[in-house]
């Protein structure tokens with residue numbers, strides 16, 4: 354593993370722990386692997402921050418990007434449009450509930466959330482309901498690193514320093530669950546009673562609920578149950594509250610279904626997408642809303658229009674990549690890969706459960722996680738041990754997670770579990 358000090362002199366890395374952290378310089382990538390210049394390979398078990406869907410440098414996506422780049426690189430998306438943007442909306446509509454029918458383009462997950470929050474607030478403003486100022490969120494929810502996203506992610510553990518600037522939220526406890534969890538019903542009941550009391554006391558002043566449906570990723574891969582979330586949504590709807598699902602991370606079959614919302618009996622008013630939407634090779638955010646919400650902006654005076662737009666909105670090359678990714682996603686073999694990954698996660702977790710340091714194993718769709726019974730200073734060394742074995746894993750605090758691209762073979766994934774099992778028994782028992 355080569356540590357490039359030159360890179361470290363120049364670049365301020367995200368979430369960087371400064372000089373303590375080793376940086377590996379990557380030269381190329383293909384399928385489920387990333388490579389150093391000398392050919393050293395790492396199996397990308399976290400899909401490079403949960404983005405890569407079909408594997409790195411997928412030839413079909415690369416070809417679409419190249420063709421689009423030589424035809425139309427970019428065009429102002431105000432007063433002008435282009436085919437790849439429209440095609441992308443059409444591809445997405447095949448998988449979305451029919452109510453979600455208007456697409457607002459932006460740059461990444463945080464901007465898609467920021468836009469959703471602004472739209473939700475202005476939806477009430479446009480109807481002269483300016484006192485619906487409170488946002489409901491879930492304990493541990495993470496929605497990005499910009500200010501609005503931080504406000505509703507105030508209990509994720511990432512943004513405490515900035516809390517003086519946050520707008521008003523009420524936080525619902527999130528009853529998370531795992532294999533062998535015995536009193537989840539009790540915790541769900543408690544969460545619903547907290548929500549009930551918020552609604553009774555502040556209902557009129559709450560405008561919007563935002564959640565990461567079924568799977569809270571950044572706080573530590575926490576799973577909650579679909580019936581619980583459906584109940585929450587039904588309850589808030591009785592108080593005329595808008596619902597935002599942040600599926601930036603859960604979209605595109607990570608939870609086993611195309612979107613987490615497919616496992617619920619409710620449809621949100623606003624849906625945020627990002628990360629895997631281009632297959633994970635270029636950044637794109639989408640905020641998708643109902644016709645009813647859109648109409649509340651469209652038919653009003655200038656003051657009521659949604660005055661928001663990022664410079665590179667709807668870039669055609671990025672849209673072309675996303676169209677190609679959606680087409681791959683609709684292939685039968687992608688479905689099969691997701692099922693295979695799910696099956697191996699189950700086997701792998703059954704294996705790791707036998708290690709004395711493994712706590713709370715859990716699997717949801719094509720994702721799995723467990724907690725290591727050790728202090729976080731050990732986690733950096735765990736990461737390093739995995740890298741030495743050719744595995745790219747990136748625990749969040751003490752939560753180890755496997756979120757591989759769909760290109761991974763069942764054997765590659767199972768072997769990775771076996772290697773991790775050996776490491777745990779050797780260094781963490």
Ligand SMILES: *Cc1c(COP(=O)(O)O)cnc(C)c1O
Nearest residue numbers: 461462463495496497599601602
């Ligand atoms: C990563 C993430 C975001 C932020 O997306 P960026 O592309 O990093 O801005 C928002 N919401 C969720 C659920 C995420 O996992």
